[in-house]
Amino acid sequence: MSGQKRSATRADVARLAGVSASTVTYALTGERSISDETRKRIMDAMAELDYTPNAMAQGLAGRRSGLIALSFPVGERGFESSDFEYVQAATDVLSRAGYQLLMWPNPIEDLDSLRRIVSQGLIDGVVLMEVRREDPRIPVLQSTRTPFVLIGRTDNESDCDWVDADFGQWGPMAIEHLAEEGHEHIAVIGLTEDMFTAGYGPVVRTEQNLVSAAKKAGVTLDIERVRPNIRAGKEAMETMLAGANPPTALIGFNQPAVIGAIEAIVSHGLSIPADFSLLQLGISPEAAETTFPAQTSIGVDGALLASTAARFLADSLAGASTGSEPRHFLGDAVFTDRGSTGPVPRK
Amino acid sequence: MSGQKRSATRADVARLAGVSASTVTYALTGERSISDETRKRIMDAMAELDYTPNAMAQGLAGRRSGLIALSFPVGERGFESSDFEYVQAATDVLSRAGYQLLMWPNPIEDLDSLRRIVSQGLIDGVVLMEVRREDPRIPVLQSTRTPFVLIGRTDNESDCDWVDADFGQWGPMAIEHLAEEGHEHIAVIGLTEDMFTAGYGPVVRTEQNLVSAAKKAGVTLDIERVRPNIRAGKEAMETMLAGANPPTALIGFNQPAVIGAIEAIVSHGLSIPADFSLLQLGISPEAAETTFPAQTSIGVDGALLASTAARFLADSLAGASTGSEPRHFLGDAVFTDRGSTGPVPRK
DNA sequence: CTGTTAGCGCATTCAG
DNA sequence: CTGAATGCGCTAACAG
Secondary structure: OOOOOOOOOHHHHHHHHOOOHHHHHHHHHOOOOOOHHHHHHHHHHHHHHOOOOOHHHHHHHHOOOOEEEEEOOOOOOOOOHHHHHHHHHHHHHHHHOOOEEEEEOOOOOOHHHHHHHHHOOOOOEEEEOOOOOOOOHHHHHHHOOOOEEEEOOOOOHHHOOEEEEOHHHHHHHHHHHHHHOOOOEEEEEEEOHHHHHOOOHHHHHHHHHHHHHHHHHOOEEEEEEEOOOHHHHHHHHHHHHHOOOOOOEEEEOOHHHHHHHHHHHHHOOOOOOOOOEEEEEOOOHHHHOOOOOOOEEEEOOHHHHHHHHHHHHHHHHHOOOOOOOOOEEEEOOEEEOOOOOOOOOOO | OOOOOOOOOHHHHHHHHOOOHHHHHHHHHOOOOOOHHHHHHHHHHHHHHOOOOOHHHHHHHHOOOOEEEEEOOOOOOOOOHHHHHHHHHHHHHHHHOOOEEEEEOOOOOOHHHHHHHHHOOOOOEEEEOOOOOOOOHHHHHHHOOOOEEEEOOOOOHHHOOEEEEOHHHHHHHHHHHHHHOOOOEEEEEEEOHHHHHOOOHHHHHHHHHHHHHHHHHOOEEEEEEEOOOHHHHHHHHHHHHHOOOOOOEEEEOOHHHHHHHHHHHHHOOOOOOOOOEEEEEOOOHHHHOOOOOOOEEEEOOHHHHHHHHHHHHHHHHHOOOOOOOOOEEEEOOEEEOOOOOOOOOOO
16 A cells, blocks of 8 residues: 555645745746746646645635536437537537536426525536526526526527527528429428427527528428427328328428438338438437438537537636626528438429 | 625524534534524524535535546447436436536546546546446546446456446347247347457457357357448448348347448348347437337346446445445346347248 | 534735 | 735534
8 A cells, every 4th residue: 555645735735845835826826927946846846746736625715616517407308419519519618718517417497406506606607508488597597696608598688698509590591402402392390389388499489480481482381390209200291291282391300200200201102312302400410310311401510509608608707707798609500411302303 | 786795604604593603514414413492593594594505615624525527438439318317317316415426528548637637636436437348547546546436347347346237148138039039040230340459348248148149049140340330230231131141130239330231121122020120239218219110129227227336436435434345236138129020031 | 412623725815 | 026824614523
């Protein structure tokens, strides 16, 4: 056993370097100038003792924990690989700014736990994911004066910092792409009304934009809203294909349902993209390439969104007190052609 | 502005309740007995002041942060919904034991960061996921005397606490199931050699068991090892089906590749399970039901694994000093019939 | 059953 | 350019 019982403290370093304790701190933070001579002695001492500052003590004394919570409620939707893109990007930016990310997977409704953790002084700021149109977490954070940023938007948009996809671009982009290829009758498979009333922002906005873009382009839309599962999507698609005037393309905003829809399309004797076109909204690259065929999609760069959010938060933590204007960021729509759309087939 | 600048401290509570500061602590921890009278006064005072103990100060004084890191390196494999099952289960158990989970997504090789975070005194223990046969994180944790538990195993099994799937059951169970249905020639699509040499434990163990079980059952195996992507799986399956004596069933241990394999099977004019049987190993329920058809599978209860690991860690944190025997747990194989296997077709 | 006293390791005044 | 003193909010002996 060669173990040192207790790890070295700042006092140990100071002693070994022959300086005072506070000088060690300043050598570390650079808050005031130090002679090269002294700095070197301190650095050497730190290296020799394998010194690492104690985070708790830093937090207590400096009223800054270096921890950021990522509120990542996992509801019906579950976890997708795309979600990790967000986590990863946020982690990168924040760690560069000296913060660690604390994942907080509790449900949105668990406000007591949220209140507790932010009151504990353990957390400097919060990134909120899966934001609802009226999000109960926000008042909690505001009342405890905890800095935060949203990935997503509430109905009251101007109220705080947020980043979000520019859903306004999705509908027009999707409709235009398909209209250009000659499609005049397009199926849409979205999410159920539940998601509407639960206030799931993207769903509402996107569908609205789709409708208005279709009107402008003179395209007929056949909208079905179903639960996010394969069977529901399959049934919805079968119904649409069995109609008198079946659609020649599908716009999906519901990945599990679209998997079922693909099955329905293929069973119907149609092949993609020769006979039928498929365009999926808001899907991650990973998920889009997990199906057969892979899905052409319109979405947002999640990493860009998350890293921007992280930057907003880091900035407002740096600027501490000042209540400058809220900052917003809209991520451009990204079109990725994976070959699942094509010109409308001749009869 | 009605904001209290600074949140209430233990001293404030003590003053308002008319007791000494330490009494407040003991009322909270129950470390020594207190008259009901006094306890009530303290509780009332805490409620009135909306008091929450400061986590940093608790950590500094009590040398216990209440934070557990979950080392969750995200490599080539990415993030799957099943992974969240682990996170969720671990979080539940640990929060009941008074801990928060800090997600640590850094790559396995990022040992400097790991060393730093555990030396900071910010973390009481670590749960390691994606454990390699020789995992470099382990020496780091041992040298810093940080309690930890593995989800997975190293080659040196007796060395520390771990939980893992009982892979020994998978091979026999898979072979027996298919053999009973009359299959005599079975394809296997596993992962590439890279994963072998990278020391990805499950891959190695499972394939070995598959081979020995097949020998015992008198079944012929046709093993292909491919990268985890759709195209590779499709090509591998096409090759096998084009052979002189094509297999009648597939055992997969590579989800993306199996998606491609399914496509190859269907294109070949075979339908599942009437003409061809499919059995997937080690896949999450979510992923198994994301394909068409859904996949019958053999795997492990991830939530059980993770919660057991969490319990191991919580226990060893409670029993602090004592170095009792390492604890191990093997999760039973779980067979889930999703209808993708059936009797071998008559010629 | 309760109060008093030291620290935990560091940031930050205040003095040179 | 550097040192000394104070306190962050709490736990854990030590005293009754």
